[in-house]
Amino acid sequence: MGRHCQLVMGPAGSGKSTYCATMMTHCQAAGRKVHLVNLDPAAEHFEYEPTIDIRELITLEDVMEELDYGPNGGLIYCLEFLLNNIEWLEEEIGSYDDDYLIIDCPGQIELYTHFPIMRRLCEQLGRWNMAICGVYCLESQFIEDKSKYFSGVLSAMSAMVNLEISHINVMTKMDLVQGDYGNRAADEDIEGETESEKKKRQRKKRAQMERVMVEREMDRYLEPDPLLIAEEAGALEEKPSAWTLKFQALNQAIVQLIDDYSMVSFIPLNITDEESVEYVLSSVDHAMQYGEDLEPKEPDDKVEYD
């Protein structure tokens, strides 16, 4: 059937390792043979023991100690070392010929955006006939700050453009967003209503509000709405300085870029909801055509013609 892998990327703390563990559990429960690959030389612990682990080749700690590098330079050194010793990875992967790999990457976004490291790794995986789907994680907490959110959108876009592999973007930690909205209750009184009727009505209203808030507001972040940043730029001072005007023009250019290409959209992931995890997995499968050769399509002989 061939080899398949998910390359799980995203900024520091965006939930990559948690995503990998969630996917491992979900895939195993569905009877898929999956292996975790750790490419983070600074990783400390994992819920699942990685089958292939860069730390067996090189660790950040050793590089910092022996070569006197700082953490970021040290990390780049480790990944370049991996690329220069790629036969190690080939050998490790070699014995998992027909399996499915979930690759947990480090959180330094420069690895995906402007250093050619991840791109070279993808090219190498491609040469070994591995179908790859990039999974770029951005955490839902980014939406609290629109500028931060848009810089996240741009980093996702940059990874997509740079790596040239099948790609999906995932908005992680959605359980936190839904939890916040869930706290807004309707507490107005209605005459003649008993206490238990009021509680029931409030519960219903809260559930409704939660749904509407999540759907309406979140939609603007899942399919990035350029107006979000335009709104923020509009909220600046009445008589903007020359600097502010330049900043607004830059914002406008970014808005235009995102709008023109409409390339970036996010799939929400709530790890506490099995259906949500399944939806992300099926999107990844679809992106890299996983399983299509498992079930060859039968010609549909039941089609009726007029």
Ligand SMILES: Nc1nc2c(ncn2[C@@H]2O[C@H](COP(=O)(O)OP(=O)(O)OP(=O)(O)O)[C@@H](O)[C@H]2O)c(=O)[nH]1
């Ligand atoms: N509530 C909630 N917390 C999460 C979720 N995913 C991750 N976290 C928390 O966010 C923090 C970072 O998660 P990690 O999975 O380690 O993130 P990472 O992207 O692997 O981080 P680095 O490898 O350091 O870049 C941890 O404290 C997790 O418990 C989620 O879906 N929901």
Ligand SMILES: [Mg+2]
């Ligand atoms: Mg991690």
